[in-house]
Amino acid sequence: QKEVEQDPGPLSVPEGAIVSLNCTYSNSAFQYFMWYRQYSRKGPELLMYTYSSGNKEDGRFTAQVDKSSKYISLFIRDSQPSDSATYLCAMTPPGQKVTFGTGTKLQVIP
Amino acid sequence: GAVVSQHPSWVICKSGTSVKIECRSLDFQATTMFWYRQFPKQSLMLMATSNEGSKATYEQGVEKDKFLINHASLTLSTLTVTSAHPEDSSFYICSARLDREVQPQHFGDGTRLSIL
Numbered sequence: 281q282k283e284v285e286q287d288p289g290p291l292s293v294p295e296g297a298i299v300s301l302n303c304t305y306s307n308s309a310f311q312y313f314m315w316y317r318q319y320s321r322k323g324p325e326l327l328m329y330t331y332s333s334g335n336k337e338d339g340r341f342t343a344q345v346d347k348s349s350k351y352i353s354l355f356i357r358d359s360q361p362s363d364s365a366t367y368l369c370a371m372t373p374p375g376q377k378v379t380f381g382t383g384t385k386l387q388v389i390p
Numbered sequence: 391g392a393v394v395s396q397h398p399s400w401v402i403c404k405s406g407t408s409v410k411i412e413c414r415s416l417d418f419q420a421t422t423m424f425w426y427r428q429f430p431k432q433s434l435m436l437m438a439t440s441n442e443g444s445k446a447t448y449e450q451g452v453e454k455d456k457f458l459i460n461h462a463s464l465t466l467s468t469l470t471v472t473s474a475h476p477e478d479s480s481f482y483i484c485s486a487r488l489d490r491e492v493q494p495q496h497f498g499d500g501t502r503l504s505i506l
Contacts, residue, residue: 312494316497321481321500321502322499322500323396323485323497323498323500324434324483324497326494326495326496326497329494368433368434370494377436377439378436380434381433382432382433
């Protein structure tokens with residue numbers, strides 16, 4: 281079993297839809313959680329960073345962490361074609377290396 | 391936000407050539423930098439962790455003599471692929487972390503390496 285599971289997609293949604301991206305994990309030592317967006321042939325860009333259970337909102341993005349269920353989500357409201365990219369979840373115990381999900385490819389159709 | 395610059399963005403060279411890739415943190419001091427390799431449609435594979443002023447820590451299976459890493463200052467780390475061969479062709483990405491280990495990594499835009 282992989283430490284981090286992420287549905288690879290692709291996920292296609294119409295413009296304006298609410299997108300839900302998810303990751304599950306098995307290592308209870310993970311304490312810090314991140315979401316990155318990666319456009320084709322570019323490096324990952326940090327979108328959200330959180331270390332507590334609950335929700336964190338930044339503009340159209342909301343990150344949700346449920347440590348009891350070992351489940352994290354990223355919600356994108358009012359999705360735009362420019363949101364089309366691969367989204368990587370990432371997580372780490374304190375002071376150790378980061379474990380990345382395999383990424384979910386998202387396509388927002390105009 | 392934290393900016394990491396990686397150069398070059400794309401390099402094509404002949405087999406046997408050594409290639410150097412630079413990674414700079416532009417607006418913060420990065421005690422730790424990381425080098426990743428990414429194959430098409432796959433996630434990031436950590437190659438090594440680079441700490442300023444000390445030797446890099448390589449992941450299992452990564453040849454340290456093949457992939458030379460230097461982290462001479464708090465804002466610059468370099469990866470040199472020595473005697474590159476076609477199987478070394480890949481997308482190499484660096485990242486940097488602020489000097490507190492609980493901070494997230496910020497990535498450069500990657501270097502596409504093609505060995506002919």
